[in-house]
Amino acid sequence: MAAANDELDHPELEPNKSKKWIFLAPIIILAVIAGGYFGVDWWLYSLSHVSTDDARVKGTLITVSSRVTGRLIEVEVEEGQPIKRGDVIARVQQGDFQARVALREAALEAAQSQLSSALLELDLERVVTEGQIERSEAVLGASQSQLDEAQKAAGLERQRARADLREKEAAVQEAKARMQSAKVNQDMASSDLKRANQLFEDGIIAAEQRDQSVATYDQAVARFQTAQEVLNKSHALLARAEAESRRVQLLRTNVRTRQRRVKESAALKNLAVAEQQRVRMKEEVAKTLEAKVKQAQAELALARMELDETVIVSPIDGVVSQVISDPGEHVRPGQAIAMVNDPQDVWVQANIEETHIGKVEIGQRVELDVDAYSQRKYEGKVIQIGAATRSEFAIIPAGSASAHFIKVTQRLPVKIAVDNSDGLLKPGMMVVVGIRIKE
Incomplete structure (x- = not known):
């Protein structure tokens, strides 16, 4: 009853509410329409x-x-x-880096100088060693050739001396035999002569027979003297042949001398070949110095790179x-x-x-x-x-x-x-x- 009385007491409230809905309704309708439009649009977009x-x-x-x-x-x-x-x-x-570059450049120059000296020594050692080897080979070849010639000459001379000595010894023996035969003939002729002289003095034989015995004796004496001279000549020739045989000993001595020279030449060649070890050692030294040069070059390149890195640039x-x-x-x-x-x-x-x-x-x-x-x-x-x-x-x-x-x-x-x-x-x-x- 109180509420009814209030409405009756305030009749102007109902028209105000109607006016408010008149303004809000279009807004709500537009909001619903816009929400529906954007909602549909969002839904389609999400699909x-x-x-x-x-x-x-x-x-x-x-x-x-x-x-x-x-x-x-x-x-x-x-x-x-x-x-x-x-x-x-x-x-x-850049100061420190420039100093490092200068230090590495000096180290590189020193390494290059050492390498140049080592290469010069290596070349000189090679030339000297090769010359020694060639010279020793030439000397060895000549010594061997002289030894061969000496051995050949000694061999020929030995054969000739042996043949000559044998020949002279045979001649002496033959002369001795002839002299002994002549001596026997002489003795026989002497005996015959003495017997003929005795018979002649006794008047048994004639003077002609005695003279014949004298002649026979003289011939026997002459043959003996001739045989003795031939024996003396044979002894002389034998002595000469023996002297010639001593020349063979000289030739043998010469052969031994040549053999020693060949051995000396071979030793010199071996020594020259052994000198090649020094060449190899110098080659190893040169390789080590080349490695040092490469190391110095790398260190210099690194130092220069660090110097360049002091300038920072855009990449x-x-x-x-x-x-x-x-x-x-x-x-x-x-x-x-x-x-x-x-x-x-x-x-x-x-x-x-x-x-x-x-x-x-x-x-x-x-x-x-x-x-x-x-x-x-x-x-x-x-x-x-x-x-x-x-x-x-x-x-x-x-x-x-x-x-x-x-x-x-x-x-x-x-x-x-x-x-x-x-x-x-x-x-x-x-x-x-x-x-x-x-x-």
Whole structure:
């Protein structure tokens, strides 16, 4: 009753509510229509696309570092500065490295000088040794030839002397036999003569018979004297032949002398051949010095390389992203000086949920909305699908040993190529991607 009385007391409330609904109804209808339109549009888009806002622009950021230890005396670039391949980024103090180069150059010159001296000695030793070998071979050949001739002459002379001696000995024996025969005849003739003289004195024989005995005796005496002279000559010829046989001994002595000379020549040749060992030793010394020269050359090249490394240059054409070190700092190998990147070498990395990754394939077209350029549309193409989820590379990977388990949908990285010819896309920019899974 009280409520009824209130409505009766305030009749103006009903018209106000009607007016409010008149204004709200169109708005609600438009909201429902818009929500339905965008909902349908989103639903249709989700059927033909895999989308995510977990994506950003990536690029190859190259850390330019020092390869030597030293004090940084100059940094010649600033952040955001365009740079060409080979342009100087920074310089390290060069004094110590220049001194090392000078030291290595001196060491190389010393090694080369030692090698040159060793090669000259080696060449000289080779010439001397080869000359000694040739000379000793020539002397040995001549000595051997003279020995052969002496042996041949001694052999012939020995044969001739033996034959002559035998002949002379035979002649002496024959002369002795003749002299003995003549002596016998002489004695017989002497006896006959004495008997004839006695018979003649006794008147038994005539003077003619005695004279015949005298003649026979004289002939026997003459034959004996002749036989004796022949024996004397034979003895003289035998003595001469014996003297000639002593000449053979001289020839034998000459042969022994030639044999000693041959042995001496052979020893000289062996000594000359042994000298080749010194040549081989000098060759080994030369090889060692050649190795030292190569080592000195390598050390010099390394010192020059280190000197060149004191000038730090850009490895690519690009832009200086960040300057990390300042002049005056003491840098070490591997210490970062600056970071550079190529503005054209960028791509988009989208992290797609594992529940949708099965719809993504290489080569699919991609629609890209970059937060920094909301009015501009970019297009790309899927070029790589990750082989593992992002969580696998975390410090504490998902699924580590634990008493509790919470299932979390994982994401896999997808690499998307994009044209950045105008250089507007910068590494780190946030992107919304829509991968067309159906055309």
